[in-house]
Structures are given as C-alpha cells and as structure tokens.
Amino acid sequence: MKGEMNMDTGADKSALEERIQNLERRLDRFGGQTVREGPSLHPAAPFVPGLIALVFGYFGMGLPQHYYHFLFAVLLLALFYHRGFLLPARGRWRWPQILVNFIILCLLFRLLIGGGTQQPFDWLKAPAISKAPPAGDSSWYNRMVPDFTVQWQGIPHVSDWSVDLTKIQTILLIATLAGALFRFQPFTSITALALLIISIPVYLQFTWDWVVLFLVLGSVSLYLQKTENSRR
Secondary structure (H helix, E strand, C coil): CCCHHHHHHHHHHHHHHHHHHHHHHHHHHHHHHCCCCCCCCCCHHHHHHHHHHHHHHHHHHCCCCCCCEEEEEEEEHHHHHCCCCCCCCHHHHHHHHHHHHHHHEEEEEEECCCCCEEECCCEEEEEEEECCCCCCCCHHHHCEEEEEEEEEEECCCCCHHHHHHHHHHHHHHHHHHHHHHHCCCCHHHHHHHHHHHHHHHCCCCCCHHHHHHHHHHHHHHHHHHHHHHHHH
C-alpha cells in the first residue's frame, strides 16, 4: 500500500509540475502579445522620418559607391524581417517602407565601410628637373642657354598605388562581429580599434552635421516600426 501511495504521489507531483510549466508557457505567450497596448501608429509615422533621414544622409555622405553596401543591406534587411524585428507596413505603404529601410541600411554601411578606393601615398612626390624649350621669339641668349625648372612629380608604382579600403573595412567589421559573437573581448577591441583608425581619413570627408541628423532620424524610423509591431 505504501509503495502504491508513493507512486501515486510522485505521479501527482510530475503532473502538477507539467501543468505549472504549461501555464507558465501560456502566460509567456500571452505577455509577449500584450507587452504594449494602445492604438497602432499610422504607417506614415515611420515612413516620413525615414524619408527625411535619406535626404540628410545624402547631404552628409553622398551615395553608396560599393556593391558591398547593397549586398549587406539586403542581407540585414532580410534578417530583420525574417526574425520579426521589423514587420512590413500595411497596405500600399509596404513596399515604399521596405525601400526606405533598404536605402537607410545602405547609407549605414556607407558610413561603416565606405572607404572606397584610396591612394594612401599620393602625397609622396620627388623633385624632377625638366628643360623648358625656348619660345620662338626669344633672344639668342635664351636659345643658347637652356632654362631648367624643378617640378614635383609622383613616384611611379608608389604614388599611384591604390587599395580598396572598403574590403579591408569589411574584413575588420566581420572580425569584430565574430569576436563579439564568441565573446572574445580582447580580439573584438583590437579589430574595432583598427577599423576606427583606418576609417578616420574617410570620416573626415563626411559632413557630420548631416550625418548625425541621418543617424537620429533613421533610428527613429526603425524604432517606430518595431514599436508599432510590438503593440499588435
């Protein structure tokens, strides 16, 4: 009898624990659906700040000039929609909003990996002496005594050497994200610092008054889309 009572008690406990777990899962789903309550935003609310952000981004950085910007923007936008961070807008606002989000991400990658093709040693020049030919109506002295001039010219294969800085920035950015993913803090800090250092000459070419406005309004546009989705 005691053995049967112990078995019944253990079965009752396991059944009770299972019911509690099911109840907790239901509460979690219910809480996730009603995190925020209230009227949903109009689709124009995130669209208008995003459109204004594109104008500011163009004034501050120009247009994306490397296919990496479009490639990574497509991948990140697809990830956002796939994981539910952003949901498509309703009705006819859907594709215009998706296009605005895509261009915002393109300009964001223009900021992160927008180095393009650079010539880091274009300033390196060497003096060169050249002989200036005399003019046709010059005196006999100018025709007899050559006129030499000193000019600064670039060093072949050195001053004209170019490097695709966008590819280097992309490698460092991927290394930084990989280090952050695996929580390897020293490696992440080193790669992020290297990315910042090689990007400084590019950052100095931007008009940061417009860039800051682009970052603020672009973030507001993406946040409003996430806020609206979480209210549903």
